[in-house]
Amino acid sequence: MAAGLVVIAAWLLFICICVYFGLLKWNQIRYGRKGLPPGTMGLPIVGQNTSFLKYGPDFMKNQRARHGSVFKTHVMGSPTVICMNPELNRYILLNEGKGMVPGYPTSMVDILGRLNIAAVHGSDHKRVRGSLLSLIGPPLIKDQLFAKIDHFMSSFLQHWDGQTIDIQEKASEMAFLISLKETMENESKFLNESFKQEFDKLVIGTISLPVNFPGTNYRRGLEGRKRVVTVLKQIMKERRASGITCNDMLDKLLRNEDPKYRLSDDEIIDQLIVILHSGYETVSKTTMMAIKYLHDNPRALQQLREEHLAIRETKKPGESIDWNDYKSMTFTRAVIIETSRLATVVNGVLRRTTKDVELNGYIIPKGWKIYVFTGEINYDPNLYPEPLTFNPWRWLDKGLESHNYFFLFGGGSRLCPGKELGIVYISMFLHYFATRYRWEIFGSDEIWGLVAKGTRATDQLCKKVERQPQVGIPCKRLLDSVTVKCGHCSNISFLTSRPPLQGQCLDHHQFIPQEKQGFCSNTSSEPLSPKAPFVVKPPEKKHRLPSAYNRFMKEEIQRIKAANPEIPHREAFSTAAKNGFDFAGMK
Ligand code: HEM
Numbered sequence: 001m002a003a004g005l006v007v008i009a010a011w012l013l014f015i016c017i018c019v020y021f022g023l024l025k026w027n028q029i030r031y032g033r034k035g036l037p038p039g040t041m042g043l044p045i046v047g048q049n050t051s052f053l054k055y056g057p058d059f060m061k062n063q064r065a066r067h068g069s070v071f072k073t074h075v076m077g078s079p080t081v082i083c084m085n086p087e088l089n090r091y092i093l094l095n096e097g098k099g100m101v102p103g104y105p106t107s108m109v110d111i112l113g114r115l116n117i118a119a120v121h122g123s124d125h126k127r128v129r130g131s132l133l134s135l136i137g138p139p140l141i142k143d144q145l146f147a148k149i150d151h152f153m154s155s156f157l158q159h160w161d162g163q164t165i166d167i168q169e170k171a172s173e174m175a176f177l178i179s180l181k182e183t184m185e186n187e188s189k190f191l192n193e194s195f196k197q198e199f200d201k202l203v204i205g206t207i208s209l210p211v212n213f214p215g216t217n218y219r220r221g222l223e224g225r226k227r228v229v230t231v232l233k234q235i236m237k238e239r240r241a242s243g244i245t246c247n248d249m250l251d252k253l254l255r256n257e258d259p260k261y262r263l264s265d266d267e268i269i270d271q272l273i274v275i276l277h278s279g280y281e282t283v284s285k286t287t288m289m290a291i292k293y294l295h296d297n298p299r300a301l302q303q304l305r306e307e308h309l310a311i312r313e314t315k316k317p318g319e320s321i322d323w324n325d326y327k328s329m330t331f332t333r334a335v336i337i338e339t340s341r342l343a344t345v346v347n348g349v350l351r352r353t354t355k356d357v358e359l360n361g362y363i364i365p366k367g368w369k370i371y372v373f374t375g376e377i378n379y380d381p382n383l384y385p386e387p388l389t390f391n392p393w394r395w396l397d398k399g400l401e402s403h404n405y406f407f408l409f410g411g412g413s414r415l416c417p418g419k420e421l422g423i424v425y426i427s428m429f430l431h432y433f434a435t436r437y438r439w440e441i442f443g444s445d446e447i448w449g450l451v452a453k454g455t456r457a458t459d460q461l462c463k464k465v466e467r468q469p470q471v472g473i474p475c476k477r478l479l480d481s482v483t484v485k486c487g488h489c490s491n492i493s494f495l496t497s498r499p500p501l502q503g504q505c506l507d508h509h510q511f512i513p514q515e516k517q518g519f520c521s522n523t524s525s526e527p528l529s530p531k532a533p534f535v536v537k538p539p540e541k542k543h544r545l546p547s548a549y550n551r552f553m554k555e556e557i558q559r560i561k562a563a564n565p566e567i568p569h570r571e572a573f574s575t576a577a578k579n580g581f582d583f584a585g586m587k
Pocket residue numbers: 102117118129132136274275278279280282283286340345346349350407408409410411413414415416417418419421422423
């Protein structure tokens with residue numbers, strides 16, 4: 001009996017193995033045309049999706065090690081060629097006309113709209129792009145948008161003193177609100193939080209599997225789009241009925257009479273959505289990561305501050321800054337570009353073949369996707385010596401931003417039309433952030449990560465960041481926070497992570513002891529922000545106070561208490577701190 005069961009189990013196992021390898025072969029045979037690049041197609045339908053989504057750039061590297069820099073696979077529901085060859089990537093980006101048009105996933109096209117600029121090509125693309133460039137290109141930024149951006153950033157970055165700021169949340173809010181203001185200035189004041197919530201659903205839906213069931217992100221994204229479209233239609237109707245002129249993008253789109261660039265109502269709606277969407281994650285991620293890198297690189301921060309303080313010196317308090325001031329922010333621009341490079345805000349772009357296309361001797365069949373993976377170029381030591389170092393100075397060499405493999409903002413006829421506008425947003429944010437505040441990041445080595453907002457993209461980044469503790473912003477999900485009041489300046493509160501509760505008050509350079517007492521005896525010599533937004537840092541190794549100092553403090557406190565047993569611990573600590581430990585002698 002037992003022997004019989006073993007034989008049956010062995011047979012079942014054998015059949016399973018055969019089916020598995022049969023399925024693997026099936027995909028391989030199905031896509032086994034002659035002339036295709038090497039590569040593995042995985043299982044039918046799912047292909048290699050799981051590894052692709054789970055391992056991201058590591059998946060690419062593994063496949064490249066096996067098959068070379070151009071290989072085939074089956075991901076995101078499509079047979080796909082992944083191209084990691086810089087020369088070839090450049091060729092693809094510059095030759096859309098040879099049958100390699102944008103090929104974004106179904107979910108993205110369905111939710112951003114079938115008429116959105118990234119979904120159309122040929123003459124429609126030219127018309128829509130021309131129309132968008134006249135709305136967001138440098139001449140318009142200079143003459144019309146800049147003053148509004150300055151006003152927005154100045155008031156957005158007010159009253160952060162003494163607060164704990166979740167920088168991811170703020171950066172994302174900034175990116176959304178400024179785009180909303182530029183697209184529909186008057187209505188942006190009345191579009192409340194629920195509009196942003198619907199838009200957030202739409203954004204999450206664009207990176208979901210196109211499964212239209214209740215509860216899926218795709219379904220939620222479609223519903224989000226429906227509500228957003230309803231609001232936009234209503235606004236357009238009211239604008240037409242009122243006849244009032246507004247100085248914003250929607251007004252310009254509605255009044256555009258130039259037949260070369262005129263758009264239908266449905267086209268206008270899709271472009272408004274794409275403008276709000278394109279600058280959202282890109283601008284917010286770059287802003288957030290720039291702050292992180294500046295925090296980790298005091299020399300860069302110092303230089304950036306000097307650049308902005310020099311501008312402020314030419315102004316009266318509260319005076320706005322202008323386009324010429326922005327043009328003088330050369331180091332800030334370098335910081336932004338270096339951040340985009342090092343953080344690889346955009347990994348690559350997707351294309352779809354509209355006919356059989358020859359690439360490097362391979363024939364890519366009609367209807368296949370091409371993933372132009374540009375992220376790796378960012379770490380090429382030939383282009384960027386010491387590529388893992390944050391080095392904004394490298395971009396002060398003017399030529400670098402126009403080298404042949406600069407794809408941070410795409411390339412060819414799809415080069416990001418919002419590039420300059422995005423850089424202006426981030427520069428202005430940094431201007432007010434760096435001239436008004438000092439800041440400190442909280443989180444220990446284990447909990448560095450991003451505050452996850454629930455989008456798959458940020459979740460993935462969060463995981464990546466957790467594995468590489470040197471890059472990232474605290475993952476609030478994982479933080480247990482405790483508020484500690486400074487004993488002297490009671491208006492400052494500290495947010496810190498779980499034990500031990502110690503850190504340094506940046507304003508008063510004062511050690512906060514374990515028992516949650518805060519002190520301030522010194523005044524800051526720093527001329528900037530009177531109160532740091534948040535100040536406590538858990539004792540990471542590199543920031544831990546020297547143990548000699550701790551020993552000194554312990555002994556001093558004991559000595560003071562022995563001489564005066566009535567003295568409260570706080571006072572003993574404060575006196576000990578004043579007694580002058582020789583930090584200069586410490587190495
Ligand atoms: C730091 C910020 C930004 C980055 C890194 C970025 C990056 C990119 C990249 C890589 C592409 C090329 C996509 C492709 O080839 O398929 C692109 C296209 C595009 N971007 Fe941006 N972008 C940024 C900001 C913005 C902003 C602020 C806007 C709008 C106000 C914007 C609007 C667009 C549009 C409409 C396209 C499609 C262009 C076309 O298909 O012709 N972007 N962007």
